Amino acid sequence: MLDVNGLRKTYTGDGRTIEAIRDLTFTVADGDLTCLVGPSGCGKTTLLKCIAGLLPPSAGTVTFAGSPVTAPPPGMAVVFQEYGRSLFPWLRVAANVELPLRQKGLARDRRRELVASSLAAVGLADAHTAYPWQLSGGMQQRVAIARALAYEPRVLLMDEPFAAVDAQTRADLEDLIRGLWQRLGVTVLFVTHDIDEAVYLGQRVLILSASPTVVREDLAIDLPSSRDQLHTRALPRFTELRTHVYEQIQAAKRSVPA
Numbered sequence: 032m033l034d035v036n037g038l039r040k041t042y043t044g045d046g047r048t049i050e051a052i053r054d055l056t057f058t059v060a061d062g063d064l065t066c067l068v069g070p071s072g073c074g075k076t077t078l079l080k081c082i083a084g085l086l087p088p089s090a091g092t093v094t095f096a097g098s099p100v101t102a103p104p105p106g107m108a109v110v111f112q113e114y115g116r117s118l119f120p121w122l123r124v125a126a127n128v129e130l131p132l133r134q135k136g137l138a139r140d141r142r143r144e145l146v147a148s149s150l151a152a153v154g155l156a157d158a159h160t161a162y163p164w165q166l167s168g169g170m171q172q173r174v175a176i177a178r179a180l181a182y183e184p185r186v187l188l189m190d191e192p193f194a195a196v197d198a199q200t201r202a203d204l205e206d207l208i209r210g211l212w213q214r215l216g217v218t219v220l221f222v223t224h225d226i227d228e229a230v231y232l233g234q235r236v237l238i239l240s241a242s243p244t245v246v247r248e249d250l251a252i253d254l255p256s257s258r259d260q261l262h263t264r265a266l267p268r269f270t271e272l273r274t275h276v277y278e279q280i281q282a283a284k285r286s287v288p289a
């Protein structure tokens with residue numbers, strides 16, 4: 032579904048050059064839930080922007096379902112960390128969710144159907160007429176997720192989507208994403224700096240090196256596919272996996288080879 036090949040990104044400007052990503056190569060299969068973790072500043076957001084076609088890479092290619100990505104492709108949706116800036120405060124919740132569907136050219140009845148089903152899927156069936164600023168942070172992030180789902184993407188890119196919500200809401204939203212992924216079969220690429228979150232959510236965790244970034248390890252998460260916050264996190268295997276990822280990220284920060 033996604034093929035990232037030899038991706039490199041260098042930022043230039045003000046007489047400075049920052050090599051954010053050196054050489055990234057990996058693939059994501061159709062229907063996978065892959066988490067990306069790495070030290071702070073290693074280029075996770077840069078990578079997602081390149082995959083989403085929002086930023087041109089300096090070298091290398093991104094291919095989505097067989098076609099090269101050169102601009103935001105139809106079929107991909109992105110959920111960012113800052114829900115406060117991603118929803119339009121002057122539009123009600125339903126209108127926020129509907130906006131990309133208008134741009135997609137869908138008929139009114141179909142738009143209404145998708146808005147209703149995606150808001151119901153994130154537990155906000157009653158919030159259609161509210162404005163985003165009348166909702167809690169966690170509810171606003173649910174609206175952003177509903178908007179992405181309503182678009183019926185083949186790939187959902189998520190950039191630290193729960194970083195700004197409290198711990199309990201975060202746990203609920205993690206379970207929401209796993210549930211939606213299992214139900215809808217969407218391919219998910221989930222960026223997080225939270226090691227426990229990556230291990231809890233992912234079928235696979237890609238550990239990135241410190242900047243300039245390469246893939247340090249591609250780790251299969253061999254936990255049972257039915258997960259819950261209490262029991263999965265208490266499993267000895269969960270602890271082993273999180274310890275391993277933690278050690279790898281610490282080593283990456285010290286630039287110790289994998």
Ligand SMILES: Nc1ncnc2c1ncn2[C@@H]1O[C@H](COP(=O)(O)OP(=O)(O)OP(=O)(O)O)[C@@H](O)[C@H]1O
Pocket residue numbers: 042043049051069070071072073074075076077078224242
């Ligand atoms: N627009 C930009 N111009 C110049 N440098 C940039 C720009 N955006 C990011 N960078 C640099 O690229 C590197 C990677 O940044 P990026 O935000 O992609 O990392 P990140 O892993 O998402 O960070 P964090 O974990 O802190 O969210 C950093 O050194 C950053 O300063």
